[in-house]
Structures are given as structure tokens and as C-alpha cells.
Amino acid sequence: MGGTGTLKAVLFDRDGTLVVDVPYNGDPQLVRPMDGALEALNRVRAAGLATGVVSNQSGVARGLLTLDQVTSVNSQVELELGPFDVWEVCPHGPEDGCGCRKPAPGMILSACRALGITPAEAALIGDIGTDVEAATAAGSRAVLVPTAVTRQEEIDAAGVVAMNLGHAVELLLAGALEEQGTPA
Template identity: 75%
Template sequence: MGGTGTLKAVLFDRDGTLVVDVPYNGNPQLVRPMDSARSALEQVRRAGLATGVLSNQSGVARGLLTLNQVHAVNRRVEELLGPFDVWEICPHGPADGCTCRKPAPGMILAACSTLGLHPSQVAFVGDIGADVEAATAAGSRSVLVPTHVTRPEEIEAAGVVAENLLAAVGLLLDAATGTTGGEFQKPDARQDSPV
């Protein structure tokens, strides 16, 4: 296996990407998958790629959540969306100066280490600019899937934007198989869409 090139894993942000964002959620019963999450993950798994979840959970540092609650929510995500090959959680707050909290690349690099992959073999899908910035800092590909909280400047700065998870996975798989010549194109029609 070469150090660069072929896509071997797709990593996902949790809140706002795989599941509906409930701020500082410690209740597994409030977990609801995003509309196309199941289908998107099925496609990634069918393609033989590893999957993972990377999530900032500053509620732990803020005293709003316990790590046990975070893990309980993560178990519910797996019950609803199937097993993931790697999970990385940052329990720190914005002022803690850690290397794992997105937009720092620490969680992506840790996931790559766990999976035995080079960052260039990994793509990260998220809903805000910090997700894209973390992937860029790690040397990984990224796809932004905007939601109502994504700022216009984050959409403009993203190299690749998709309207939903299924479209994001389609772009990644097309690029991996050479359908698009291995290059991502920023969709013109999506720039004015708030979704």
C-alpha cells in the first residue's frame, strides 16, 4: 500500500453531519440520524473503505457532559448507523490549547494512526469550516456538507461542497475510482443553497 493516493477511509464529524445536532447532548434517546446518513455509510462500507467518527465534545470540559454520557450517545449512533472502525473524541474546551480539537488535525492524525493509513488516504466529511480546516492541516481530503449553522464564508472557503452526505460520499467514491479524473470539482449550483 502506497503512502499517498488511493482513498482507504472516510471519517465523519458526528453532530450536524451524521446525526442531528443537539447541543451538548448526553441523552442517547435524542440521537436522530441525518436523512442520508445510513445510505451514505452503506455505500462507503460496500466500497470496502474504513469508517470513523471524529467529534469535538467541549461539553465535557465545560462540565455539561460526562465522558460516560458521550460514550452512551456514541453507542446509540452505532446502534442506528452501524459499527465504525475508529472513534476519536476531543473533550477539551476552546481555550485548552490541545492538538486534538478541530480545526487542529490531531483527531484525524490519531485516526490515521489507528487505521494504519497515511492522511492522504483519508477523507473527512463535516458541516463547518473547522472540519475542513482540520482535514487540510492533516493533509487529508475534505467535503463540506452545509447545514443551517454553516456560515457562508465557510462554504465559500471549502474546496468541495455537497448538498448532503450521500452526495459527499458519491464525490469521494467517484474521485477514488477515477470517474471524475481523481479531482474534486466545487459544484456551481450548490453555492446559493442554504442546505
């Protein structure tokens, strides 16, 4: 696996990371990959690493879209950017107190179980602080790729910040996060 060390999988947030964020999107025709997403994913796959998506979809709990619509959008993401080895979706709202909704680690832990790896062998790339917090809580590495919606305090709190998705993958493949280790 080259310079990837113990890294065996890269998990990605969906909205704002892999695809342009369309709030509560239930329409597959609105899926637009982020610039460089396919190239970044191809680099991860070429390195022999598994890929996965972990996505909060509170629009289901809010009654703004159905799980079938989420599945349809995910299928379009898979068509344009896949294949992915694992998908994890949290349909709960922030007030539901579930263990899967980021910043909780549930989806990352579940994805790692599905892949047969430990959380320390995974990294999560996301665009907001809850992505980084979920990875940290799971014991995984994290890279923040800020967008226009990322708050400055989230950037300041992130251990590793990348300029874009390609840069995030470059950091991971170069083993630049090996020293970060697993958070206590």
C-alpha cells in the first residue's frame, strides 16, 4: 500500500465533500460532484484502500424527504463517483439522541465493522466540524476540507485542514497523518 501505513479505508462525508450540498436533496438530478472528487476517489482506490460514505440525512426525521429519496440520491452519487465499499446514513434529527448522527461515532464504527477494520485504520474527510468530531470520537484520522459553510472555529479546531479534496487525499496517501495517531 505504499506510504499509507496502517490506513486501510477513507470514508467521506457526502454533502459538501463529495457532492455539492443541496440542502435536504431528494432529487438525483441535482447531484453534482465537487471539483476533483472523482480524481481524488480514483487515487484512493488506486492505492488499494476501501472507500465509504457516511452521511447525516436529518431531512428524513424532519419529514422533508424519504429514505427512498435518500437512496435514490445515493445511487446517483454511486453512479457518478462509485463504486463505494460501504454506505452509512443517519436518518435521525439532532434532537433524536442517536449514536449514529455525526458528531457521534456510530456511522464510522459501523462502516469499519462492515469493512473488517479497526477505526484506527480509517480516515474521514469532511467539510464541517461534526465530521472531524465523529472521526475523533471513533478513534479515526480526520481531514477537514473547508467550504463556504465551514465556520472559522471549526477550521481552528481541526487538527488537519486541506485546501481541497485532492489535497486531503494527498495528505493521507503520503502518510502525513500517521503521526496524528488515534486521539485519546
